[in-house]
Amino acid sequence: MCALCGILGPANHWTDAAARPGVFTRNLDSLQRRRERLQRVACAQRVLSHYRLTLSDWQGTAYLLSTPTGKTEIVDNLTHLWAAAEKLLGRRCDPLDPAVINHLGPARG
Amino acid sequence: MAEFTPVNLVTGFLGSGKTTLLQRLLADPALGDTAVLINEFGEVGLDHHLLERIDETMVLLPSGCVCCTIRGELSEAIRDLHSRRERGEIPVFRRIVVESTGLADPFPILSTVQNDPVLTHHFRLGNVITTVDAVNGAGQLGRHPESVKQVAIADRLVLTKTDIADPVSVETLLRDVQRLNPSAPLWQTADRSLDVDLLLAHDHFALGDKAERPLRWFAEEVAAGRRSTATGRNRHGDSIRSFSLAFEGQLDWTMFGVWLTMLLHCHGEAVLRVKGILNVANSETPVAIHGVQRLVHPPIHMTAWPDDDRRSRLVFIVDGLERGSIERSLETFLGVIASPLPADAILAP
Known part of the structure; x- marks a missing residue:
């Protein structure tokens, strides 16, 4: 927990796995970790744009998820992201939803 | 990941031979340094007596089904074993095996081990082993969704009592189980010896080691x-x-x-x-x-x-x-x- 703002530290998420022997991670150094977070924001943003939500990194420790009207949630990791998005939207975020798939465009290959 | 102690789960429906399998596994010298947690449903627990091994690395979780009522107790029990091991009060163990009740949904148990803020730094999940009773298995799969789930999430499957079951129904059950979970290697207790190494040691984390097997x-x-x-x-x-x-x-x-x-x-x-x-x-x-x-x-x-x-x-x-x-x-x-x-x-x- 941050001593200044009281925000709980992020839980250990598999996409953010700690650097341990044998484990695949992009958390090997601070630059790589930062780069991965920004890339994650960019990837998630492509999907979230379907719902008109905006995601941004917050101090390298959390993410801010906002609606067009400015309603904002702080999220720790990708799992919390989808729960927070559903809370802001009042509906489910389903990757199998044809509307989401159409929004993202044709499949690769 | 050698410093993380693996936690294996042995699950399977009521009477499907979990304790018998555990008894057999623990007899293997390779598993001599294994701590065992047994979860029993009911007022008088019997399974731990059947194991014929009562020592300080055997813990009984008697107060209900581990999946819904005593997840905190599971976490406490593993933390306690860890503390006592670190203080040198009990023999050093290199693996924990949790035997769940036959009615348990295995997911909350796995989730407890992986997400508990203390356990996550010292323990990791190993293979989930599910026993299926060759005599009653078909009926259980048909009637109890818990048993279907136990089979579907298994990393290793062990078909028990194949020596006393009708060979035709064993074949049918075998096909059904393999359709439910085709990627889990399957053993029959009656006709071949159980390879403890394949059953327990060859898990997800072994893929990061140099070994080819x-x-x-x-x-x-x-x-x-x-x-x-x-x-x-x-x-x-x-x-x-x-x-x-x-x-x-x-x-x-x-x-x-x-x-x-x-x-x-x-x-x-x-x-x-x-x-x-x-x-x-x-x-x-x-x-x-x-x-x-x-x-x-x-x-x-x-x-x-x-x-x-x-x-x-x-x-x-x-x-x-x-x-x-x-x-x-x-x-x-x-x-x-x-x-x-x-x-x-x-x-x-």
């Missing part, structure tokens, strides 16, 4: 999942099916993470298992992923490709989801990132 086994398990596609639905749990997907070329790890977390958030109850080998952009060797419902193990960076096939391969066991929609969704998500960023690309914050 686990790599080969993992590839075989994924291949078994792929071969099963043609067998279709299972008559037990009609909506449960397994299928596999294969993708050419390298995939973007970050987008894959976005997709899988979104899928598991929305459909975690229905994705009983996902397992696979991924050809990740900017990585020479593959990454193994392994998930049970909403729980995903830390991804393992495999030391080598297990075979010549360089495609990403994923095996799913799902309840009610369509293969086509999962495949279309994943392909579309990955297609968004047509050219992954090179490893040395620097994005300005």
